[in-house]
Amino acid sequence: MAAVEQVVQSEPGTGRVKMRGDNVRVYYGEKQALFDVNLDIYEREVTALIGPSGCGKSTFLRCLNRMNDVVEICRVEGSITMDGQDIYAKDVDPVHLRAQVGMVFQKPNPFPKSIYDNVAYGPRIHGLVSSKSQLDDLVEESLRKASIWEEVKDRLDAPGTGLSGGQQQRLCIARAIAVKPEVILMDEPCSALDPIATAKIEDLIHELRENYTIVIVTHSMQQAARVSQKTAFFHLGNLVEVGDTEKIFTNPEDERTQGYITGRFG
Numbered sequence: 569m570a571a572v573e574q575v576v577q578s579e580p581g582t583g584r585v586k587m588r589g590d591n592v593r594v595y596y597g598e599k600q601a602l603f604d605v606n607l608d609i610y611e612r613e614v615t616a617l618i619g620p621s622g623c624g625k626s627t628f629l630r631c632l633n634r635m636n637d638v639v640e641i642c643r644v645e646g647s648i649t650m651d652g653q654d655i656y657a658k659d660v661d662p663v664h665l666r667a668q669v670g671m672v673f674q675k676p677n678p679f680p681k682s683i684y685d686n687v688a689y690g691p692r693i694h695g696l697v698s699s700k701s702q703l704d705d706l707v708e709e710s711l712r713k714a715s716i717w718e719e720v721k722d723r724l725d726a727p728g729t730g731l732s733g734g735q736q737q738r739l740c741i742a743r744a745i746a747v748k749p750e751v752i753l754m755d756e757p758c759s760a761l762d763p764i765a766t767a768k769i770e771d772l773i774h775e776l777r778e779n780y781t782i783v784i785v786t787h788s789m790q791q792a793a794r795v796s797q798k799t800a801f802f803h804l805g806n807l808v809e810v811g812d813t814e815k816i817f818t819n820p821e822d823e824r825t826q827g828y829i830t831g832r833f834g
């Protein structure tokens with residue numbers, strides 16, 4: 569029967585705002601890097617941040633889990649909320665926040681530890697497990713979710729740094745997943761990878777969207793178009809335009825967006 573064979577496509581997202589930036593202004597010393605950015609990040613969708621080099625994409629991304637706190641000259645104004653709660657409030661512990669809002673960097677950065685310990689480290693320090701068997705289960709589950717379990721299950725004691733670049737990046741994603749985040753930030757996660765490893769990460773992003781809210785900075789228009797449901801275009805520290813990815817790439821409203829996506833500048 570046709571109905572049995574029918575593939576049910578999951579609808580993107582829940583339509584709910586997970587994180588919200590309101591009039592976000594960021595300064596590095598005297599220099600202002602972001603100007604009154606208002607951006608909603610929708611739950612269980614992939615939001616791509618695009619724009620020419622230096623436009624403030626990474627700066628905005630790093631505001632979402634307070635990574636800018638560690639940059640001494642950096643000052644963040646305005647408001648950023650998650651589930652309606654101010655993530656910059658005095659009672660928010662940034663370490664706890666960074667477990668809820670995990671991050672994957674441009675260059676894979678596994679710890680100089682075994683594959684197992686790379687994933688087990690976070691759950692141990694955050695006290696998420698109470699026994700070795702629970703930890704084993706969580707490590708396996710995280711590696712499976714990051715689509716790398718089959719490749720590493722027989723060498724969990726080997727160093728994470730011995731994996732290929734693409735495998736290391738998936739290990740880093742497993743490490744982020746292990747502490748049960750709700751949001752995953754990715755700062756050009758494929759820029760150090762070859763096309764095959766890139767395709768694997770893109771497939772993985774597609775799967776992760778079922779359970780996580782994802783924000784990705786990318787220089788690749790094709791990648792933004794392939795992996796995201798929403799796209800935000802930044803230019804000179806301003807959020808110029810944000811909307812459904814399809815609309816941004818086919819019918820943008822601002823001529824700066826049009827210019828960038830057609831390769832006229834940037």
Ligand SMILES: Nc1ncnc2c1ncn2[C@@H]1O[C@H](COP(=O)(O)OP(=O)(O)OP(=O)(O)O)[C@@H](O)[C@H]1O
Pocket residue numbers: 596601619620621622623624625626627628639641
């Ligand atoms: N730690 C820092 N100290 C001083 N200025 C900084 C710092 N980090 C970023 N900036 C400045 O803030 C502006 C925005 O930088 P940001 O890295 O957010 O841009 P980007 O769009 O992510 O660029 P790219 O695509 O090149 O990574 C740039 O002018 C940059 O020089």
